[in-house]
Amino acid sequence: MKKLNVRAQKLDRLGSAIFSEVAGWKREAREQGLSVISLDIGSPDRPPEEELRGVLAAASLRSDTYRYPGTEGTLAFRETVAKWFKYRFGVELDPRSEILSLMGTQDGLAHLPLAIADPGDAALLPDPGYPVYGAGLAVAGVEAIPLPLLEENGYLPDFEAVPQAVWDRVKFMILNYPSNPLSATADLAFFEKAVHTARKHGVLLVHDNAYSEMAFDGFRPPSVLEVPGALDVAIEFHSLSKSYHLAGTRLGFAVGNREVLSSLRDLKNNIDFGVFLGAQEAGIAALELDMNAPKPISGLYERRRDVFVRALREQGWNVTSPQATMFLWARVPEGWSSRSFSQSLLAATGVASIPGNAFGAEGEGFVRLALVEEEEILAEAAKRVGEFVRGTDPWK
Template sequence: MQFADRLKSLSANVFADMDVAKAAAIAADQHLIDLSLGSSDLPTEGYILEAIAQALQDPTTHGYALFQSTRDFRVAAANWYAQKFGITVDPDTEVLALIGSQEGTAHLPLALLNPGDFALLQDPGYPSHYGGVYLASGQMYGMPLLAEHNFLPVFSDIPTPVLQSAKMMVLSYPHNPTAAIANLDFFTEAVEFCQQYNLALVHDFPYVDLVFDRSQPPSILQADRQRQVAIEFFTMSKSYNMGGFRVGFAIGNQALIKALRQVKAAVDFNQYRGILRGAIVALAGSQEPIDRMVQTFQDRRDAMVKALAEIGWKVPTPSATMYIWARLPERFASDSVKFCQDLVQATGVALSPGKGFGKSGEGYVRFALVHPPSVLQESARRIGEFIN
């Protein structure tokens, strides 16, 4: 049996290797503390679950969900966006329901790239951004995100030959894995750069609410109010603890929304309409639960930063996301994968190796703050025994 050449690029996966290492640690009777996955451990709010439960009794929700059946959700998303950012968008032409934002970021390259075209991606960056370009037979140019530049790309460093063949740029702030944030001036620069080089500007925005100083991170569309080049992806997974329900949406340029909708129509329908009803209730209802969620992760951040300092590993205090991006101690910095594999084998604590997010991530690890402070403190204690 023969398989497509595109699978060769997907054969190596650091996170699959880490899953093997975690399974081996469990088999060796280690008590696993998994800080490697950014999947919230917090429950979905009861009023959201109740809306979904009530929909189960409505037989009109039981069939296929095509585009028109998502309109109530698209209207709710447009209203939420207008209230949050002060920008009015058309729910029929500028909003698209998605089975999680990852579906959108992975499928959009199929609509934009011909084989050999470049996508400008963050390095380090979220793996599905790379996977979608692989599947579209595109080429990737990793824009290095370095601490000395506050983990923001330097657009002037992108080679001219790459720009001549580039069709899209992908950004995501607050950023996974570095937890960096970007201001509106940076987004304005990005919009102008993409207009100059005729690039689609893609902004993945899962951490729109998860900031710790009560500020509102900017939307890319605040820098592109006419929606000339930009599309933005949102998810219900982080703000509303609905990761398993797989619901998100895109807002932006009409042509980009239409192109993504064409790809989507060839691949899938939408999720169960009852889930969309729950999402509508979440977007339209009280946002007070988000404040509690943010405070929970801030408490965890503070506990973990302090616990790591106590074992001699000083890390920056992130101002957003559910992650800590930490430079490895010098003697471990050359191989983040080996460090993480050895750590989980010896202690049961699982982290994400920085190399899994791109070559510029080597020398770092990512902590996902998906356990209560007491568990995070215990993980730091075990890490301290390992590194010291």
């Protein structure tokens, strides 16, 4: 009798299951009586503004909110995105063909390879980079070619170091600035170079700009679409999850090249029926609030960054202070691997982090810590880290 086989081999290529593994470490720590401080998952710990919750609540009570919303998003949502994009980046977009609503950026990034590439194609992915990039390629049967991001280069890729033979095989490349997990940033001059490179080699440039509104010290991250001619070769993903604490509503959008968005739309027309109408109305309210009475979330995370970085440095861990995102990317002490340090730190102190090698081979030797707790809890986390490292004496 044939044995039942219900697991696709492609799932074995999805890469690290570190997030669920760390969740298991946290369960074990709690069972040992530790109070866990979860700095592993980048999930906002605060709710959206009360007025946004009010919009969502009112929409949920209306009877017309529960019809199928349509894959591309309501015209009202797309028109508001177009207004916001013009306000924020000075870029004009056609809401009917150059904007597509998504169930968060992860939805679009995971499905994009299925829509624009075929099995056997290749793509360049940042290393370190967010795991969904590789997961989408694995499911689509597309080969992932790492694009190394090195500390000595400011975590910017060296396009010239990519062999021509690789460019000849690559269908698209993914960039992400401000970066998760690196918290690295890029200026408009870099994106001009990236657009030139994409045009030169005939590849699509995919930019994940989910953290565009979470920058510090006066820095305002640009959009790749600010580069003249970028619409010919680029698309960009944006999220309302982090910027407006709407993570649970699953709302984001893709903008840019209309042919690419048309392909993604065609795929999603066969997979889902779009984002809940109430979530889109909350998204409209969030973008309108940002344009008319802004309450930028970046200030919250900048304060948390300052508290946590200062406290960690006082404890002897000389971490780099990020210019953007909700993450610290920190080098582990000499003699530790990313995984051994992250697991031992959690087992000893209850402070949860993500090992850097979960984001790619170039992430070995680092851990990622998320600024998703209030300042006093971050200070407590730093104190525990200090006690741990002094007990193991890894800094000498």
